[in-house]
Amino acid sequence: xxxxxxIKAMGLAAGLALASAGAAMAEFPxxxxxxxxxxxxxxxxxxxxxxxxxxxxxxxxxxxxxxxxAGGGGIVGTTAIAQARPDGYTLGVxxxxxxxxxxxxxxxxxxxxxxxxxxxxxxxxxxxxxxxAPYADLAELLAAIEAxxxxxxxxxxxxxxxxxxxxxxxxLAAGADPGGVNWVxxxxxxxxxxxxxxxxxxFSTASLVExxxxxxxxxxxxxxxxxxxxxxxxxxxxxMKELGIDWSYGLWHGVVGPQDLPEDVQARLLEAVENAAxxxxxxxxxxxxxxxxxWRGGDDFRDFMISDMAAMTEIFEQxxx
Amino acid sequence: xxxxxxxxxxxxxxxxxxxxxxxxxxxxxxxxxGPGLFPGLIAAGLVLCGSLLLLRGLRAGAGWRIAVDxxxxxxxxxxxxxxxxxxxxxxxxLMEWVGFAPLSFATLLILALWLRRSLLFSLGMALxxxxxxxxxxxxALRVPLPPGLLEGxx
Amino acid sequence: xxxxxxxxxxxxxxxxxLLTIFVASLFGFVVGALPGxxxxxxxxxxxxITFLLSPIAAIASIVSAAAMCxxxxxxxxxxxxxxxxxASAAYVDDAHALSNxxxxxxxxxxxxxxxxxxxxxxxxxLILASPVLARFALNFSAFEFFWLGCLGLSCAVFVASxxxxxxxxxxxxxxxxxxxxxxxGTGYPRFTFGTYVLMDGVSxxxxxxxxxxxxxxxxxxxxxxxxxxxxxxxxxxAWTKVFAAARQYWHVALRGSGIxxxxxxxxxxxxxxxxxxxxxxxxxxxxxxxxxxxxHIEGVIAGNSANNAALAAAWIPAxxxxxxxxxITAIAVGVLYLKGMNPGPTVFINNPDLIYAVFIVFxxxxxxxxxxxILSMKVARWILRVPRQLLMPALLLLAVxxxxxIDNSASGILVMLALGIMAYGMESAGLPLAPAVLGIxxxxxxxxxxxMALISSQGNLLAFFSRPISAVLGVVTIIVWTxxxxxxxxxxxxxxxxxxxx
Numbered sequence: 020x021x022x023x024x025x026i027k028a029m030g031l032a033a034g035l036a037l038a039s040a041g042a043a044m045a046e047f048p049x050x051x052x053x054x055x056x057x058x059x060x061x062x063x064x065x066x067x068x069x070x071x072x073x074x075x076x077x078x079x080x081x082x083x084x085x086x087x088x089a090g091g092g093g094i095v096g097t098t099a100i101a102q103a104r105p106d107g108y109t110l111g112v113x114x115x116x117x118x119x120x121x122x123x124x125x126x127x128x129x130x131x132x133x134x135x136x137x138x139x140x141x142x143x144x145x146x147x148x149x150x151x152a153p154y155a156d157l158a159e160l161l162a163a164i165e166a167x168x169x170x171x172x173x174x175x176x177x178x179x180x181x182x183x184x185x186x187x188x189x190x191l192a193a194g195a196d197p198g199g200v201n202w203v204x205x206x207x208x209x210x211x212x213x214x215x216x217x218x219x220x221x222f223s224t225a226s227l228v229e230x231x232x233x234x235x236x237x238x239x240x241x242x243x244x245x246x247x248x249x250x251x252x253x254x255x256x257x258x259m260k261e262l263g264i265d266w267s268y269g270l271w272h273g274v275v276g277p278q279d280l281p282e283d284v285q286a287r288l289l290e291a292v293e294n295a296a297x298x299x300x301x302x303x304x305x306x307x308x309x310x311x312x313x314w315r316g317g318d319d320f321r322d323f324m325i326s327d328m329a330a331m332t333e334i335f336e337q338x339x340x
Numbered sequence: 341x342x343x344x345x346x347x348x349x350x351x352x353x354x355x356x357x358x359x360x361x362x363x364x365x366x367x368x369x370x371x372x373x374g375p376g377l378f379p380g381l382i383a384a385g386l387v388l389c390g391s392l393l394l395l396r397g398l399r400a401g402a403g404w405r406i407a408v409d410x411x412x413x414x415x416x417x418x419x420x421x422x423x424x425x426x427x428x429x430x431x432x433x434l435m436e437w438v439g440f441a442p443l444s445f446a447t448l449l450i451l452a453l454w455l456r457r458s459l460l461f462s463l464g465m466a467l468x469x470x471x472x473x474x475x476x477x478x479x480a481l482r483v484p485l486p487p488g489l490l491e492g493x494x
Numbered sequence: 495x496x497x498x499x500x501x502x503x504x505x506x507x508x509x510x511x512l513l514t515i516f517v518a519s520l521f522g523f524v525v526g527a528l529p530g531x532x533x534x535x536x537x538x539x540x541x542x543i544t545f546l547l548s549p550i551a552a553i554a555s556i557v558s559a560a561a562m563c564x565x566x567x568x569x570x571x572x573x574x575x576x577x578x579x580x581a582s583a584a585y586v587d588d589a590h591a592l593s594n595x596x597x598x599x600x601x602x603x604x605x606x607x608x609x610x611x612x613x614x615x616x617x618x619x620l621i622l623a624s625p626v627l628a629r630f631a632l633n634f635s636a637f638e639f640f641w642l643g644c645l646g647l648s649c650a651v652f653v654a655s656x657x658x659x660x661x662x663x664x665x666x667x668x669x670x671x672x673x674x675x676x677x678x679g680t681g682y683p684r685f686t687f688g689t690y691v692l693m694d695g696v697s698x699x700x701x702x703x704x705x706x707x708x709x710x711x712x713x714x715x716x717x718x719x720x721x722x723x724x725x726x727x728x729x730x731x732a733w734t735k736v737f738a739a740a741r742q743y744w745h746v747a748l749r750g751s752g753i754x755x756x757x758x759x760x761x762x763x764x765x766x767x768x769x770x771x772x773x774x775x776x777x778x779x780x781x782x783x784x785x786x787x788x789x790h791i792e793g794v795i796a797g798n799s800a801n802n803a804a805l806a807a808a809w810i811p812a813x814x815x816x817x818x819x820x821x822i823t824a825i826a827v828g829v830l831y832l833k834g835m836n837p838g839p840t841v842f843i844n845n846p847d848l849i850y851a852v853f854i855v856f857x858x859x860x861x862x863x864x865x866x867x868i869l870s871m872k873v874a875r876w877i878l879r880v881p882r883q884l885l886m887p888a889l890l891l892l893a894v895x896x897x898x899x900i901d902n903s904a905s906g907i908l909v910m911l912a913l914g915i916m917a918y919g920m921e922s923a924g925l926p927l928a929p930a931v932l933g934i935x936x937x938x939x940x941x942x943x944x945x946m947a948l949i950s951s952q953g954n955l956l957a958f959f960s961r962p963i964s965a966v967l968g969v970v971t972i973i974v975w976t977x978x979x980x981x982x983x984x985x986x987x988x989x990x991x992x993x994x995x996x
Contacts, residue, residue, distance in 0.1 A: 060538030091690030232816035375677030
């Protein structure tokens with residue numbers, strides 16, 4: 020390349036930059052949007068993001084790039100969303116972990132650093148035992164825990180992560196001591212179910228959905244669901260609330276942007292994400308995966324995250340004592 | 341480079357001791373199988389292997405030798421090491437602001453010139469490889485390589 | 495069964511399905527050949543596209559992309575000493591030495607041929623024994639996986655060259671690296687120096703690129719004598735050698751496929767470990783162990799047949815119990831659900847023709863490895879025509895881009911640099927790299943399961959022997975670890991006695 024063409028190229032570059040700056044003022048969106056997933060490719064959050072991204076592309080008419088920024092239990096990627104330029108071209112799909120960082124002093128990162136756009140789904144936890152376990156129902160399991168403290172073990176997640184928090188909440192709500200059962204740390208819900216099926220741990224508090232095939236094949240038996248309503252996939256499994264334990268807990272996913280998104284961008288995104296989240300394709304994918312489909316837009320989503328973090332804070336305070 | 345066994349052994353044993361000292365700062369609330377257990381076992385292994393190597397190096401003599409590989413010119417090796425370090429560090433630290441394509445072009449150009457290629461060839465190679473990488477990683481496989489200075493250009 | 499097979503055949507014979515298989519293979523080939531881009535990433539990129547495809551085409555795209563991706567991971571390993579996957583790191587030195595000698599075609603041809611062999615054997619087991627093997631795999635808990643991990647670590651002795659002490663030292667370094675990040679028992683961040691980036695540990699791929707490629711780039715930049723090109727053997731010669739190797743080492747390929755199938759069927763072990771263990775076992779029982787590491791094909795055969803067999807076998811627990819054995823099948827399980835082929839023991843009864851169609855797809859995808867192997871040999875000849883020194887700037891850029899792509903973050907580049915410097919130091923000190931990589935790959939599995947087992951048994955060490963499979967594995971592990979040590983001590987003692995007698 021000679022000097023002359025170099026200067027020409029630079030002039031062209033500057034012109035293009037100006038042109039795109041002018042266009043940004045016209046109509047949002049006019050260029051590809053990046054959707055950050057703070058977890059590795061192939062996980063639950065990733066599937067939600069990629070399914071939603073495909074629908075969102077149709078809604079907004081621009082391409083959506085799903086980008087995995089895993090690390091630090093989601094902190095790295097979520098920080099990247101929070102620190103992105105608030106122009107609506109960088110969004111993210113986050114999971115319920117967002118409510119766990121601040122109560123544990125892991126990172127100064129919570130819903131306050133983000134603009135909520137909409138929650139798309141939920142994945143309720145449960146209590147699952149091995150099929151030939153001597154507990155007919157949840158009450159018998161709780162009685163056995165009471166009768167022999169320190170003898171039984173539960174599993175489903177790394178310590179202080181999602182299903183462990185669900186376990187602590189369940190024990191406290193049932194009036195039992197969370198320390199009376201050994202928590203066996205596993206990487207992920209499926210690994211937890213597997214540990215129960217292998218005859219090692221007594222019960223798992225991970226989602227029933229992750230155990231579906233093991234339940235159908237008669238390896239595991241569900242005792243309860245930690246949700247407000249029964250699940251369509253497991254109509255015979257009672258909720259904890261029905262059994263007199265006031266507790267429900269589940270994983271959830273939602274779309275967020277960085278703080279201070281302009282109002283018009285926010286409105287456009289809310290509309291598009293709502294349509295995408297309620298599309299048949301997205302709904303079917305979620306239901307097939309076993310997630311509970313659910314939509315909470317904008318302020319509803321913010322209110323939900325506030326109450327979720329309050330519940331987590333309370334659990335960690337109880338644990339700390 | 342060629343490093344003698346005694347040096348290696350001493351280094352590994354010290355590393356083991358350092359790890360052993362460091363894990364005493366780890367919390368121990370989970371009984372003896374806390375976060376320090378596995379690193380502790382490894383530290384013991386490092387001290388053991390390190391001391392054995394140290395002993396072997398001392399016995400064999402010449403264990404303390406540190407020498408430059410005789411196959412290479414020392415000056416050229418130092419230069420290449422510096423260039424490589426500078427290139428990788430500039431990617432790690434500056435890519436977000438400068439962007440992938442400009443850095444890639446500059447790195448390729450400098451390295452090719454250092455390898456005594458003609459200016460025309462170096463420019464061409466730098467441009468073609470940069471464009472190819474951008475096409476493959478950023479455009480086809482959607483890796484979000486930062487645009488940096490070229491934001492909005494392509 | 496036969497009418498289902500017939501129906502399945504017509505499902506696969508659909509032109510769009512066949513086209514999908516071909517395009518996905520090509521895609522997997524490109525992704526696999528680029529360092530830093532993994533098979534998981536290739537499959538994740540395919541997810542939105544699977545929505546548009548028929549159930550069979552959707553599964554076919556995943557299967558073919560993954561199989562091709564893993565096999566193509568050998569290309570940068572052989573040509574540039576930059577292993578594309580942890581699995582190909584096992585035999586990267588042999589592969590690279592062979593291609594430096596002018597046998598790149600032989601390596602890549604063997605890689606394709608034995609990947610195909612392993613893949614097909616794994617698939618046959620998947621077809622014939624899924625329910626039985628899956629049921630067996632369910633018996634594996636933390637105790638069994640702990641022993642299995644220890645058994646894997648003992649391979650370090652075999653993969654290290656003659657110097658056992660240096661091999662052990664290198665293994666310790668690898669294990670130490672694997673402890674970086676959040677602890678499994680308490681979530682306490684270890685050796686992270688206050689950054690979130692290291693909380694999930696040191697990423698494999700940037701680490702591998704740093705350890706193998708960076709020192710190689712440095713050496714090649716300054717090496718005065720290596721500017722000339724190595725004349726490469728012709729395509730015909732290469733294939734003659736591949737078939738000669740197949741005749742001579744068929745038992746290695748068979749054993750590798752067996753190891754791969756068993757380890758692949760266990761959720762949590764996976765293709766990387768299978769490749770390493772198969773490599774180590776092959777070296778242990780090799781008739782010509784002195785040739786290893788200097789360009790010997792046996793290790794390439796052992797590794798390739800094992801990792802592709804494991805890839806197919808990972809579908810066994812995924813199909814029968816919806817338990818993904820690796821990240822690829824984790825995505826695949828999602829797609830199975832999405833397409834209404836809910837995994838579970840009943841899938842064989844409810845959707846037999848679909849399942850048979852999936853099996854046929856597996857066979858086709860693996861057979862396609864061979865023609866794509868020819869493609870990779872063509873690409874190799876083209877790349878190797880460039881003078882080696884001149885390839886280095888581009889290789890450096892490829893390394894940086896690859897390290898960045900894994901988490902889309904500059905931290906990957908820093909990890910690559912740090913491990914590159916470490917590897918350079920290790921090579922200077924004569925410490926072999928392979929045991930360190932083994933430590934990085936296996937460390938997490940050993941530690942995580944050890945902590946899990948200790949917590950659930952409340953520190954009772956007898957519990958490590960109280961389950962039947964665990965007891966067997968434990969005894970085997972202890973024998974494998976103590977016998978060589980005893981033998982070494984005995985030899986030392988004899989030598990000393992002989993010396994004092996003189």
